[in-house]
Amino acid sequence: MSSTSRLLAVCVDDFGLHAGVNAAVLDLLALGRISAVSCLVDGATWSQDASALKAAAYAIGAHGERQADVGLHLNFTECLDPLAQAACPSRPLGALIQAAYLRRLDPACLRREVSRQWDRFVEVWGAEPDFIDGHQHVHQLPQVREALTAVLADKLTAGARPWVRRCRAPGWRACPVPRFWGDAVKAEVIGALGSAALSRHMQRLGLPTSAHLLGVYPFDADESAYLQRWRGWLNQSAPRGDVIMCHPAKPGVSVDGGLDVIGPSREMEYRVLTGAAWGALLVSASVRVAPLSGTLR
Template identity: 40%
Template sequence: MRARHERWQHSSAREICVCVDDFGLHRGINEAVLALVGMGRVQAVSAQVGGPAWSAGARELSLLDPQGVDVGLHLDLTECPLQAGIRMPLKEAIGRAYAGRLNVAQLRSEIRAQFDAFEDALGRAPAYVDGHQHVHQLPVVRSLLVQELLLRYPERNTGRMPWLRNTRGPSRKAHADWGTWAKAEVIAALGSRALALLAQRHAVAQNRRLLGVYDFSGDAQAYGRRLWRWLGAAENGDLLMCHAGLSTGQADPLARARFIEFSVLGSLEFAERVAFKNIRLRPMHQILESR
């Protein structure tokens, strides 16, 4: 492990993956994601299969080259799950998970249904799995998720097992302020270590760390400053999460932040900064295979 770490640290370029979450939630997100993919600015797309715009956008996702873009399942229990009865606010999901009060049979059924919906629409397994609002790492959820992966994809020893998002964050210096560093720490504390141990036990790969956590406030200049700090702190194998989108007039509490992210990620300055900081953007499955 140490030798691998040293090899990564001394490579000529740092390799990271930029991932857009929430594809399928509404048309504006779908359009923004596909535009950024076309520009080569993102290399992973997290699909919310219960989202209102999933069916309309799934065909376009199915046409993307799986070698060039990782399309993953954005496991959702808090906004648009397939079984309406399982939907719960994030705070309730966290509380019930840690109190051991989740309905295991219902949760297992929901996880399977979301995998089925993804595979039916794209004709292939997801390249990875993460969670809407990071629910994939919660107690019980993470165990059922890994069980489902092992049941569905026994060919994992040939390298075809989907990878799992690790929410472990970078050090304080990677964040523009203490508040967003604290938010990143809270997210990681909700299950990143336990999920990592479970993944290691079953030889399921993960990204190194998660960049991109913030409170969705500020203008384009503020987001740009955050982004440059994340890029500066990035290490090989890191995942940079974003929530880009275009406005559609639909109710979306993140609409302004989504448009700002889209504008900054789609800018020439972003491409120049990536090159200046000696970063190579690649799908995570390629980075993991090169370890």
């Protein structure tokens, strides 16, 4: 690709959830097809595969930069480790959103939980996360974003400088055909839950944020429809700063007895993201997958 290629961060969420997600991440890093990995630190396979992830993500690629940023996927909605999460139990997303907007969450409890998950990341990874985002975008919710801001303010004194994923929707421009307008509505709703407020909090801390979040769809697509969505996301992405999230898992890899409600979609995404047609889309759209940390400097 030419030096004028648009730079895009492609982020796999949920590393550590189970072995299938981890295997997909390692395969996609080897192919150079992703540039960010977001980690669930209470997931069953986070600590066992962290060293393999570090070797793959921090390897220097063809453009003289490491393959991927690795970040903390802040979780308040999945019960992944009941003992570790006992002091601040997870809630279903709808209940968490309602409690956050009614300001019924305990601020001190939220701060302790954000700090615990950050510290768990550092304990296993050996360094601060390159970025922060949220499982089901919870990091932008009222009260949660305030707790995150308070914890980050403390971490900045120790030299941490993560970027933060903003959930601002790209609008209708990212919707390739009318049949996918429902995706755009869902993306707008996600962004409306706190994207602008989170950005203001991070600006006050002097921390960078991503520009737009793409990759929203209802986990009901087949390979053809998913590729068509990617065509729109790639063609409409900004020259710098956007993030496309994805959720692949390698087919046939054990999920360690866990229930993955979007398991079939994860395996479909893996097939698309490792396929030749997806690689051709990148070339035709003049997009280069690159870590956002380099783009934001």
